[in-house]
Amino acid sequence: MPLLQVLDLSHTSIKSLPKSLPKLVALKNLLLRCCDLFMELSSQIGELRNLEELDLDQTQIIDLPADMGKLLKLRHLRVSFYPLCGKKKLKSNITIHPGIISNLLQLTDLSIGVDPIDKRWHDIVEVVLKEVSNLKMLRSLSLYLPKSQLLDYMISIYPSLSRFRFPVGHIKRRIIISCVPQETEAEFRNWDK
Template structure:
């Protein structure tokens, strides 16, 4: 059983690892490099941890990248330049930690996030999302949730749909960063207060 480790981190790599280097790996540490692309669909039946944070030139995740990562538990894409998630991401049903911290071009969390039932930690600090999808309430194992919301005129009246946070009964840590000028936050707090009183 081979493991790719921190020897691949901070090495100023510009080319992705060869596909055969992914196969058999339990952990892959490729953070703080200069990667701008990743393999299309590597076969990673044993991969549990994938660190890709700090690759600022990485703008797109291949559509099929996560197709063959059935046991992936930790994925860190923080401080990359990705704008969205490929459909294969939502096949990561074993995922427990997903970090998108500092992804300033990432603007919307898809409703399919609700499919990742084992997720325990979700970090969206420093993204440009404007709201949470209601499907976030399906993440019943979520213990740590970090959010920051950007104010756009998107037509969404609510930052967090009513009842979503109260449904996350395993939640231990919650951090929310909101622009003080975002009128939706005041409305959200008022609505939550009325729900608690009712």
């Protein structure tokens, strides 16, 4: 389906995108919202040169591939990062590679959700903020700031924002059922609701 413009796989049990994804050359919207089992975005995403919206909110995505920086037409990016639970090792210690956000000059809407205790976000947040402060088209911004001093980066961009959300400081950690071992999740489902 080379003419497909919108692919909405939200609220499904999809674990990965098909290898044929780059053939969707006309794709403008890729929606994977609330795909609880989706953990890894293929570097093939960079081949979708016409993509304008990518929604990875409430997925279990671990990081963004460096090839995301090739999506020069991207206007809306929503992503939630969560650290892996259990014994599986992370491939990278970086959630967003430097240079990705600064290449996305057409972004008007950016939302980055993170687990407040994820050290990977604490290590990269200043770099991301510097890149975000150069996005002249940005109108909506939502991201977690581990400390209030990071609000200084927002001074230059704040006047152009029509919507923003900046939780600052320590936030109580929420329990996410999909992050517990499968045996615990199965036991939880058997409890009397």
